[in-house]
Amino acid sequence: MAPLPSPIHRFLLTWTAFLLLASQAEARDIPCPDPFTDPKNDYCNPLRYIPTTALTAVSFSLILVVGIIQVLSMWRYGAKWMLAMTIGCFTFALGLALRFGLHDDPQSTGIYIVFYLFTVLSPCAFIAADYVLLGRIARAIGCGQYLAISPRRITVVFVSSDITTFLIQAAGGGLSTSGKNNPELALTGSRVFLAGLALQLLSFVIFTIIYALFLYRVYRFRPTAWTQDKGMPWYKNWLSLAGALVLSCIGILIRSVYRTIELSEGFNGPLATNEALFYGLDTLPLFIAIAIYIPFWPGRYGLDAAAAARDMSETTMTDNNQEKKTSQEAAQ
Template sequence: MAATVTAPAPWITSTQQCTLQTCPLSLAHNTYLPNLAGNAFFVALFAFFILVQLALGIRTRTWSFMGSTICGLILEVLGYAARIKMRDNPFIDKWFTMYIVCLTIAPAFLSAAVYVSLARIVAVYTTQVSRLKQRSYSIIFVACDIVSLLLQAAGGGLTTANDNSTVQTGINILIAGLSFQVASLTLYLAICLDLAWRISRLSLSSSRTRFSDANGISLDPDFASMRASGTWVAFLVLQGLATICIYIRSVFRVAELSNGFGSHLANDEVTFMVLEGAMISIAVISLSTWGHPGIGFRGYWSSLNYPMFSKGQK
């Protein structure tokens, strides 16, 4: 058993030669063996929601949202499956690399799914209330997601190098990618709060004048019944909840990696399960129920589409 091994066997020249029978667990990538039940639960949960997202996406034709969420969910399944494989041999690189890369970049795809909804949410009220053109939301935040993904993937790939300085470089790049994700999510939340404030003012002004506010801006009457429905309110609340959960998870991962893989926080599985696994689970459940745009937009997702690269359009 691993607990009886206090030093590597004499013939061990690299941790890649280690097994639980020949080396102490302190030499492994993590100083604990991942919990089988907890990680298997997340594999099953995210695999189930791949099917849910596939069914909802096809039925409601929300292709971009479906593509982003399914990519993220596949990576979540692979990441937790790799953690289970680490129980057999936590010393070798491939499962650790798979776990780090997959679980680090997966939420970026989920946040991308949230981002593509914002421009259409604005259109349900009126594009005149927005400080940005519709296409700008997607261009800005998808671009931020791509940069974050590239940094995280590159950093994750470097963390299994044999050279300690290269490993530290990889960790620094990972932190940069995660920090960039936190920054973009912070900007997204700030824009959402600004929009909510502007829309609330417009709604109050419109209700008083019965037509529009003092600047002649009015809410789109075609979506009045949608905006008044409980389904729409639930959609907005769950989209916000998903964003906040992804945000909390991203802040946690920055803190986790700030002191390297050998830190206490990086080897605290309970904290990891709560602030990584549980946060992303809540986000996925939110985006797969009433927070799904196919439900929230009541079939108007496609009709609210907008030209990405046409300069004359909002």
């Protein structure tokens, strides 16, 4: 019996399918007007505007630089479990780079499809990294009991949710693309895509609430843990990393709300056809969500070492208690 494909294989197969569909999306049944005469009313231009080259260059460069710095930070400080975010930086940058192509050929359905899918689906990787980070923080400071879900399970539960919503969005994108000549299929695809975005937003809202409650409970019930790094440099104090995660969550929430409302209006709605809103409510919040980890790279805080030390201490304590109990029983 052949083994099941791994998540990475499924991811690559999904993107391959999108690229194949995009390559087939260029055929048009009706002639298109001059793309630069009146782009706002050009029914062949999915964006309804000509992307600004300067904004594309700035956004692409910034996201790419963040990805490169994260690679260097990972190499120097560790935290390979942040790799999902780093990969997402490069795929997101690639999606933004495709806006150069849309500037030259704004009526290219193929370029638009790949651009849209890369920019919409890449943030799933940012979300997954934040899910993992919370569990690592809770274990490192020994406060996992203040999470609504155990540190190990919270990663599994929410990353599984992220993968599921990613696949739903991918399926919706595939249906929308393949339904070019089938309006009903395209509509079904957009609804599936919207459902995936809405479920992802709901999941992240729940995660953010759990995180907020965790911080409150640690502050309220474990003041020693809250102040354990007092007097340490900011890059060694877990509270600074916790604050970075807060900002990352806010950025992702802003973007998720924007994307959900945008798709609910349709691919040609007022939000989807406004370049300023795309940068202000999507690219900028996501940039903040990932760039915040340049100074506050999780690997600098020794989370893995702290968690391992606590696990060893708890194991030793458990063994000592067991030996003491055995000795008492033998004495009786």
